[in-house]
Amino acid sequence: MLQYEIDYWQAVRPPSPKTRKRLVDTIFEPLSRVRKSFASKEGAWWATPEAGRVWIKALENEDFLVLDDFLPLADARELAKALEKRRPKMQPGRTDSELSAYGTSGMVLWLQPSEVPELGPLVEHTNALVSLLMDIPEAKIQARMQGITALSDAQFAVFPGSPENDDARYIRHVDNEDGCNGRLLTCTFYLNEDWDAEHDGGEIRLFEEDQKQIKVDVEPVMNRLVAFFSDSSVPHEVRRSRRDRCAITTWYINEELHLAYHQAEEEGQ
C-alpha cells in the first residue's frame, strides 16, 4: 500500500485549469442553468431536450455526466431511509480487480431491485436515461452502448468515516479493466444530505485514461447521479471521507459476458 501511495503522489497531476474551464463552460454551467429554469415544473428536468443536448455531449466528449436533482427528492429520501435500515447486513467490500485487491475499505450490500421497492424510482430513472442515450444518433455513443442488454443488481456501498478516521476509500481503478466483465456503463447515485465538500471529502475523482491526470473531483451529494463508461477511459477513485458516505451503484451490462465472467470466476479460472 505504501508503494501505491508513493507512486500515486509522484505520478498524479492536478486538474489543468484549461480542462476545468472547459468542463464548467460546456457541462456544469449549462446544466445548472437548465435545471434551475425547470425548477417548479413536473417531471425530470434532465429528460428535456435542452438538458439532453448538454449531457449527451458530456458523455460523448468527456466520457462522463453528472446530473443533480436526479429523482424527486422525496423518492431519494425514501431510498436513503430504506438503505439505512439494511446497514446491519453489510459486508466488507468484495474487490474485483487487481488494482483494488487491497484498495477498498467500504461496506457493501448487493440488492435486487425487486427486493427493495424504494429502488424502483432510481431504476426507472436510470433506465429512462439509458433509453434516451440509446436512441440518439451519435455514432460514438452508439458504438459504446451497443452491447447493453441488462441492468446489474444494485451495489449499496458505505465508506465509513469520521473526523478522527478517514481511512475508508476506494483506490484508483477501472470498473471493467480488461473489457471482460460485461460492465459498460456505471451509474452511481449519492445519498448524502448536507455534504460539506470542503470538510467531508469523499469525492469521486475521475482521471484521464492515462490514470495520472486528474480530470475532475465530484462531491457525493444527495440526489446526484454520476454516470460514466466502465471501460479504461474512466479510471476513478473514491477519496477519503470524514463522514459516512453512502452511494448506490448499478451497471448497465452485457449480460452474456457478465454471466460468463462470473461463472469463470466461480470456477477459479
Ligand SMILES: O=C(O)CCC(=O)C(=O)O
Ligand atoms: O461510490 C463511488 O463514487 C464509486 C464507487 C466505485 O467506483 C465502484 O464501486 O466501482
Ligand SMILES: [Fe+2]
Ligand atoms: Fe468503480
